[in-house]
Amino acid sequence: MKKILFLILILFSFLGKTYSQEKTFFNQTDLGLSIGQVKTDFEGYTERVNFSFQTLNGVWINKYHATGFLVGVDTYPNFTLMPIGLGWRGFLDKGKRHTLFAGMDLGAASTMLEKKVETEWTESWYEGGLFLNPSIGIRRNSKKGKHSSVLSIGYKRQEANFYEGSKEIGFSSFRDASIPPGFISVRKEEYVFNSFVLKWGLIF
């Protein structure tokens, strides 16, 4: 919470500087696909195609740079994450209709869309992790100039964990630091999803 407040302060400090400019607020909202390969059996890899949505809200620092907060929804095999973080966009603005741009998003994903599943004998839950998402794309201004559409490709590295524990029934005399108390076995899957991300979106 403190961190968020701190970030909001930074945002407002940007606002002060840029208030005089014509365009102040920056919004980029994207929809797209993230494509990766996951090993699901001993033989080899299975392709996965997942859905990705993200909206970045912030401010223009000047004509070339914009920055802000982002929040999104990413699906992965078996679960859905909610990335929250900071984003930057740099535009190679030469005053033409098509502009090349680059972006960098950083942050951590929340698992608030996943519930902890508890039965009499088991408990399973997810844990979100850090993500990194560099991208490049093309911005195409609309004729009226109020908004522009964007097409981008990028790479997304997303960390996440899945835990599944079998509960210990009754009291066990035997304790060990590698197993959380109350469980007789725990399976942990640590994921690093490496995705190729293809997105379409709008910038206001």
Place this chain on the structure above:
Amino acid sequence: MKNKSNPTIGKNLHLVLAFMMFLVLPSCHDEVTNTYTYKTSYPVYLEMSTVRQADIIIEPGKELDNPGKIYIYGDYLFINEPQKGIHILDNSNPASPKNINFINIPGNVDLAVNSEILYADNYVDLLSFDISDVRSIKMVDREEDVFKNMYSNFDTGQIITWKDTVLTSESDMMWGWGGWWGRPEFLAMANDAGSKGGGQSYGQGGSMARFTLMSGHLYAVDEYSLRVFDVNKEDEPVFIKNIDLGWGIETIFPFQEKLFIGSNTGMHIYDARVPSDPKKMAEYSHFTACDPVVVNEDYAFVTLRNGQFCRQGVNELQVLDIKDPYNPKLLKAYEMLNPHGLGLAGDFLYIAEGEHGLKSFKVADVMNIDKNQLEFLKSMKSVDIIPGPKSLIVIGPDGVCQFDYSTPSVLKPLSCIQVKNPVIV
């Protein structure tokens, strides 16, 4: 200004592009580290001859690590540390028990005291200690090979014990691949492995002897049988006989020349008027469940719970009419949370509800026990209860606590002996 920044951004873009190539190209698939960590136990073979050679050492009092069975004798409290030995505490003031010493007995599970002689099992042997002076304890007898079921090979004198451990296995696969959407059906596989580990980790597969003394005889039950020892000559217990009981024997409770034996499948009643030759009177059967039992003249109180070893069980308190011990009748069953041990003191029944706490009831009217719940101490996690002469002793995962129960409806905490590493449940 404009002319200056453009080339800079151009350079930046190229850098970003190069960086992306660097990141994307070598790692075009997901990395999965699948770690399965589970508690299990592995067999350790011991030569009984080596065990017998080693001295039984009396050590200075030490901290409780994992309390097992508890026994009160006079002003002393005996707390067993499963497979390790017995703590002896001076409990003349229940508000502040004092640790005196620790008898290091490998393979010890249960104990009983008879006229200043302490009986304790040492794997397959039964040991007797003179405890007339607890500060100078002497071993006076070793009765060999009385718990024979622990032998893996009787001829070579090899016994089998289990040591707890944590194992980890790894793979790089994403389990339960559920396609692109939805949570998978993971559970079956992990569970099987889990319960397999669980089946061994408590040492219950070994010999969990349970001792009780009555009419000059020591009765010990293990998983399958009742063993009778003549202890009329206290320091020289004599093994008399072995009575097969069937399977899943758990507890033994003596009352008025009868033995009430709780098992996974029911309650056995034995007539012990001839102490050396107990005779079966009845067997009351119920669902598979874990079940300790206590009795008074007319009724038996049996708790059934489901647990690691009795997963199909129910959680209830059953009241049986045992006025005719040859024909016990179920009077009523009351729903409980996860009842473990229980203690009966006059008209008051105390039930250890496992991690849920400790309950007390007035049981004068056995048909309305649920309406006569007195207290429910939710923070007092408990597994067993002994109504002692000076205090109610409650054993839980966090330690051994004592309560003043002179006013049965209000338990007054006296003291708690904390264990070294309490389980956080």
